[in-house]
Amino acid sequence: MTTLNMTCDAFDAALPDYLEGTLDASAQASVERHLNECVRCASLLRDIENIRKEAAALPNLAPSRDLWQGIEARIAAPVIPLAARPERQRRFAPTWIGIAAAALVVSTAGITYMLTARSIRSGQPASVARATLPGAALPSNTTPDSGAPQSAAAPAEGSSANTERGGTTSRPAQSDGPVRSGNSSASLVNRVVADQASSDVVYGKEIDMLQKIVSQRKTQLDSATIAIIEKNLQIIDAAIEQSRAALARDPASQLLGQQLTHALDKKVELLRTAAMLPAST
Amino acid sequence: MAAVSNVVRVAVGDSADVALAAGGDRQAFERLYRTHANRVFSLCTRMSGSRARGEELTQDVFVRTWEKLPQFRGESAFSTWLYRLAVNVVLNSRKSEGKHASRTDQNDVDDERWDEAARAPLHIERMDLTEAISKLPAGARKVFVLHDVEGYKHEEIAEMMGITSGGSKAQLHRARLLLREALER
Numbered sequence: 120m121t122t123l124n125m126t127c128d129a130f131d132a133a134l135p136d137y138l139e140g141t142l143d144a145s146a147q148a149s150v151e152r153h154l155n156e157c158v159r160c161a162s163l164l165r166d167i168e169n170i171r172k173e174a175a176a177l178p179n180l181a182p183s184r185d186l187w188q189g190i191e192a193r194i195a196a197p198v199i200p201l202a203a204r205p206e207r208q209r210r211f212a213p214t215w216i217g218i219a220a221a222a223l224v225v226s227t228a229g230i231t232y233m234l235t236a237r238s239i240r241s242g243q244p245a246s247v248a249r250a251t252l253p254g255a256a257l258p259s260n261t262t263p264d265s266g267a268p269q270s271a272a273a274p275a276e277g278s279s280a281n282t283e284r285g286g287t288t289s290r291p292a293q294s295d296g297p298v299r300s301g302n303s304s305a306s307l308v309n310r311v312v313a314d315q316a317s318s319d320v321v322y323g324k325e326i327d328m329l330q331k332i333v334s335q336r337k338t339q340l341d342s343a344t345i346a347i348i349e350k351n352l353q354i355i356d357a358a359i360e361q362s363r364a365a366l367a368r369d370p371a372s373q374l375l376g377q378q379l380t381h382a383l384d385k386k387v388e389l390l391r392t393a394a395m396l397p398a399s400t
Numbered sequence: 401m402a403a404v405s406n407v408v409r410v411a412v413g414d415s416a417d418v419a420l421a422a423g424g425d426r427q428a429f430e431r432l433y434r435t436h437a438n439r440v441f442s443l444c445t446r447m448s449g450s451r452a453r454g455e456e457l458t459q460d461v462f463v464r465t466w467e468k469l470p471q472f473r474g475e476s477a478f479s480t481w482l483y484r485l486a487v488n489v490v491l492n493s494r495k496s497e498g499k500h501a502s503r504t505d506q507n508d509v510d511d512e513r514w515d516e517a518a519r520a521p522l523h524i525e526r527m528d529l530t531e532a533i534s535k536l537p538a539g540a541r542k543v544f545v546l547h548d549v550e551g552y553k554h555e556e557i558a559e560m561m562g563i564t565s566g567g568s569k570a571q572l573h574r575a576r577l578l579l580r581e582a583l584e585r
Contacts, residue, residue: 135573139554166580173529174548179438180445180530182455187433189459191426194466339456395463397493398456 125153130160138167192332193395322383329390339398348393355389358382414478422469429469433462436479440486446545447490449534457493461486487546487560532582536575543568544575 130153136142137150154161337345362379369375414435420428440461445454465485472481533541533549542561546552547568552560554568561568 135569139569163580166583167576170529170576170579170583171548174533174544175551177442177446177530177549180442180451180454181438182441182458183451184455186437186441186455186459186462187430190433190462190466191430193459193463194426194429397460 125149127153127157127160130154130157131163134164134167137164138171192335319383322387325387326383326390329387329394332394333390336394336396336398340393340396344393344396348389351389352386355382355386359386415474418469418472418474418478421466422472429462429466432465432478436482437462439479440482443483443486443545443550444490446530446533446549447487447542448493449536449538449541457486457490460493461489464489483550484560487550487552491542491560529579529583532579535582536578540571540575540578543571544579547572548576 130150133142133146133150137147142150154164333348359379359382362375362382366372366375366379414432417425417428417431417435421432437458441454441458444457444461445451448454448457461482465482468485472478533544536544543557546557546560547554554565554572557563557568558565563571
């Protein structure tokens with residue numbers, strides 16, 4: 120239909136701008152003249168305006184269940200702070216995690232073999248100047264269970280800021296500082312063993328909690344993702360077992376303690392990543 | 401007057417809870433969740449076209465909010481910041497799941513679906529607007545929800561979705577025409 124030089128096609132083309140109010144005065148007048156004379160286009164405009172009004176007045180929807188428990192479980196998951204990393208490394212990359220885990224096993228096994236062989240050859244335990252425990256990686260201004268307020272500065276992407284949230288977070292035991300070497304090597308060994316045991320308890324609690332969360336979320340995650348997570352956990356668990364076995368033979372070894380801590384950190388990191396993964400469709 | 405005081409009370413309550421939650425107070429964060437959950441769920445559901453997906457995305461939004469809260473500077477209302485974050489979570493969700501290589505690919509898919517929809521009208525007897533929105537092609541649905549339901553401007557939508565302002569206008573018009581057809585008006 121053509122009315123006063125405007126066709127319905129021309130009206131259709133002008134309609135988005137007419138609705139936005141961005142037509143110039145002349146074009147707007149043409150559209151309005153056409154609307155006065157064309158039932159089809161007047162009906163189209165009326166319907167679209169009704170849709171706009173209905174859309175703007177749509178009521179809020181409510182979820183079919185309380186979603187808070189799932190949210191709380193996920194925000195409560197991260198508890199052990201890890202070293203800051205760039206954002207791109209935080210993203211879940213199964214291939215790289217797999218390679219990293221495999222490299223961890225190889226390096227742990229190799230170092231364990233060399234240290235054990237050297238220790239057996241010398242007939243003496245490796246000397247230790249300092250007991251290094253996971254707590255040593257904590258920031259100096261944080262204290263376990265302090266619930267201290269956050270810094271005013273926003274955490275950088277990829278930092279472990281979220282891991283320090285909440286007043287109920289628990290952290291690995293901290294070393295009391297350098298341990299003097301010398302007269303009492305038996306005392307030193309006992310001390311290191313006790314500290315390592317304490318650290319293991321803390322890690323064990325965190326790992327148990329994270330494993331429960333991951334287990335609960337299995338139905339929300341893609342089966343291929345779950346398979347990759349489980350495979351990598353097996354690799355890391357093997358590294359942990361090898362480190363524990365080597366430490367049992369050489370309890371005072373600083374390097375072996377670090378290797379065990381590193382493997383436990385990797386396990387916590389992987390579980391934490393899995394706990395925070397968005398649900399699959 | 402009562403409505404005004406309610407608004408003031410909500411705003412004051414929000415800012416106190418935002419400060420507490422930013423410091424790690426989970427109870428305060430739960431209060432924020434209770435206040436805004438339905439609005440965020442509505443946005444996620446309408447943009448994704450699925451209630452089940454909307455529930456998953458709502459959880460993702462609040463986890464992300466918890467992580468980002470210390471960076472909230474109060475330069476806008478908390479609700480404005482939260483809903484914008486929710487939009488970004490929804491828009492980025494497909495990319496993070498690796499379902500589509502890029503937004504360009506997604507737009508191509510949307511265009512194909514639009515062409516199909518244009519040729520074959522949505523033959524559904526009578527449906528309400530919410531249901532009709534969920535049947536729209538993804539690109540048109542997101543633009544319609546952001547513009548006509550949530551009140552964002554084309555320039556804002558273009559920035560969030562990585563498209564042009566003209567593209568946003570075109571998608572909106574297509575969405576409205578499809579909805580008119582679906583609603584048999």
